[in-house]
Amino acid sequence: MSTTRQYELIYITPPETTEDALAELHQQVQSVVERFGGTIERTEPWGRRRLAYEIGRHREGIYVLEVINGPGALTAELDRRLRVFDTVLRHLIVRTDDELAVAERARLRRKAAMMQRRVRRGLPPEPTEQERQPREDDDDDDAMFRMGGGR
Amino acid sequence: MSDDRDQRSGRPGGRAGAGGGADKGGRRGFFRRRRVCKFCVEKIDYINYKDVKLLTPFIPERGKIQPRRISGVCATHQRALQTAIKRARQVALIPYVTE
Numbered sequence: 001m002s003t004t005r006q007y008e009l010i011y012i013t014p015p016e017t018t019e020d021a022l023a024e025l026h027q028q029v030q031s032v033v034e035r036f037g038g039t040i041e042r043t044e045p046w047g048r049r050r051l052a053y054e055i056g057r058h059r060e061g062i063y064v065l066e067v068i069n070g071p072g073a074l075t076a077e078l079d080r081r082l083r084v085f086d087t088v089l090r091h092l093i094v095r096t097d098d099e100l101a102v103a104e105r106a107r108l109r110r111k112a113a114m115m116q117r118r119v120r121r122g123l124p125p126e127p128t129e130q131e132r133q134p135r136e137d138d139d140d141d142d143a144m145f146r147m148g149g150g151r
Numbered sequence: 152m153s154d155d156r157d158q159r160s161g162r163p164g165g166r167a168g169a170g171g172g173a174d175k176g177g178r179r180g181f182f183r184r185r186r187v188c189k190f191c192v193e194k195i196d197y198i199n200y201k202d203v204k205l206l207t208p209f210i211p212e213r214g215k216i217q218p219r220r221i222s223g224v225c226a227t228h229q230r231a232l233q234t235a236i237k238r239a240r241q242v243a244l245i246p247y248v249t250e
Contacts (some may be wrong), residue, residue, distance in 0.1 A: 010201075010242050051243040061243065086241070092242050094200075103196035110194065 004038070006097035007075060011082060012061040012090045015048055021087055022062065028085075029066060032078050038070020039131045055089045067096075167215060188225035190232070198231040200238035210236065214249045 009029065013022065025056035026043065055061070068074070075093050082091040115125040134142055189208075190198065198205065208226070209217045209232055216236050219229045239245040 012242060052240070052246040053243055055243060064240075084210040092238065092241055093237060099197060107194075 003071065004069050005072060005095055006041070006100075007070070008092075008094045008096050009066045009078065010092050010094075010124070011064055011067055011088050012051070012055070013061040013064070013087050014058050014089060015062060017062055017087060022064065025085065025087060026066075028081065029078065032072055032081055033068055033074060036070050036074040036077065038068055038074050039070055041067040043067075058089060061089055179216055186223045188223060188228055190228040191225055195228075198228065198235040200235040200242075203238070203239065203244050207238055210245060212249060214246045218236070 013025070022045075028041055044065040044066060044067075049063050051059055051061050075095075079091075079093060080138055082088050089134075118125050118127070189195075195205070200206070209222055211217055216233060219226070222229075224232060236245060240247050
């Protein structure tokens with residue numbers, strides 16, 4: 001049990017899979033996750049979806065997305081287990097915490113840059129609600145003015 | 152000689168109209184040449200592979216990933232887009248190839 005990471009597990013089962021089988025599969029995933037000291041943050045059943053291409057005669061599949069927090073060793077075991085089940089057509093495990101962190105950093109950097117620009121122009125760092133509203137109105141006015149000029 | 156020169160100078164002058172037209176469109180006469188990265192403009196930091204609607208504009212009919220030189224996506228985002236498309240393909244959200 002080292003560092004906790006976030007993973008996204010997505011798996012596809014054949015369209016004729018029963019609710020029970022899906023619950024069973026979820027249980028299996030959960031037991032593996034718990035054995036490694038992880039937790040399932042949330043489960044998103046997407047339901048039936050058309051596949052973009054055929055996977056072993058199937059044109060449709062039931063998608064399930066699970067967001068998992070846990071150590072890295074967990075993915076190898078999950079991957080191995082899921083490959084064994086014949087009820088799983090396809091699965092994918094993606095690490096998401098690092099990518100989301102990168103995105104968050106980019107967002108913060110952009111925000112900081114914006115605040116700097118605003119301060120340099122002698123404005124308060126955060127744009128106020130009032131400031132946003134009239135500007136949109138201004139655009140409308142300009143468009144109207146241009147249309148009037150054209151006539 | 153001087154006549155020759157006049158003619159020469161006259162020609163580019165005559166062509167200037169056509170050249171100007173080409174300039175308006177772009178370098179090689181393609182008139183769709185707006186070099187803006189969609190993801191930079193819309194401030195999308197994380198290109199999610201599950202968001203098929205976001206990815207489809209970058210996948211022409213054939214199913215290939217559209218090159219940067221056509222879509223105008225910046226290098227950073229093209230890299231992210233590439234991994235997103237490849238992941239989406241693995242889980243059959245997007246086709247590898249379409250005939």
